[in-house]
Amino acid sequence: MMRRSLAAAALGVTAAIALGGAALAFTPTINGSFENGTYADNGAGFDTLPAASTALTGWTVGGSGIDWIGTLWTAADGTKSLDLNAAAPGSISQTFATTIGRTYVVTFALSGNPQGDLGAKTLNVSATGGPTTSYTFNTSTAANTVTNMKWTSQSYSFVATSASTTLTFTSTTAGAYGPALDNVVVTEKAGPNRAMMSACKHGGWKAMTDGHGHHFKNQGDCVSFYATGGRNLGSRTP
Numbered sequence: 001m002m003r004r005s006l007a008a009a010a011l012g013v014t015a016a017i018a019l020g021g022a023a024l025a026f027t028p029t030i031n032g033s034f035e036n037g038t039y040a041d042n043g044a045g046f047d048t049l050p051a052a053s054t055a056l057t058g059w060t061v062g063g064s065g066i067d068w069i070g071t072l073w074t075a076a077d078g079t080k081s082l083d084l085n086a087a088a089p090g091s092i093s094q095t096f097a098t099t100i101g102r103t104y105v106v107t108f109a110l111s112g113n114p115q116g117d118l119g120a121k122t123l124n125v126s127a128t129g130g131p132t133t134s135y136t137f138n139t140s141t142a143a144n145t146v147t148n149m150k151w152t153s154q155s156y157s158f159v160a161t162s163a164s165t166t167l168t169f170t171s172t173t174a175g176a177y178g179p180a181l182d183n184v185v186v187t188e189k190a191g192p193n194r195a196m197m198s199a200c201k202h203g204g205w206k207a208m209t210d211g212h213g214h215h216f217k218n219q220g221d222c223v224s225f226y227a228t229g230g231r232n233l234g235s236r237t238p
Helices: 004-023 194-201 219-227
Strands: 046-049 061-064 065-070 081-083 091-095 102-110 118-126 133-138 152-159 164-171 179-190
Touching: 004 133, 061 164, 065 091, 102 118, 102 133, 102 164, 118 152, 118 179, 133 152, 133 179, 164 179
Parallel strands: none
Antiparallel strands: 046 065, 061 091, 065 081, 081 179, 091 164, 102 152, 102 179, 118 133, 118 164
């Protein structure tokens, strides 16, 4: 009896560790707030980066280039942000490791250059194998200014189809006053933990917990917890 109890306790600890590892935030983006790189202010509070520029650490510049904003307006996070238009629409992209079949959520701050050509500022977000989604910030209705950009929080998600994914932000706004971008963060959503689901089905549910002190009433309760990545907690509360 003592040997069996110790083994069950060990299984419970293993369950908590396994789920904790699956639920950890995955943040592959480098320089998501655009703070790092070789910034050269032009005297007007920004630096124009042409296509193929390597000045912005971690990102590849495309299209007609971008403006790397310093003191021109207030960033959403840190001291720098981007206007995805230089003289015309530009883009940025970054490639990072992903796990095939896992879901990734991209959050970012969106605003628009308020200095000219007011109206809808639009951009597309896309990822390798994922959808292309359009986002809009209207500077006319938002009435944002360089001292109050009225940044909005946006979200995009995709399911990885390869071991590496390229995430791209592309302006779809004509002219020199484009969508403003900052604070790009990518997280990996916790998925089903099949090893622990199997342990549930082989009697492990009797000693396992959900990491919050909750126990399971049966194997189905336990399987549900691991199948949902920890969203459905154990039904037997402490």
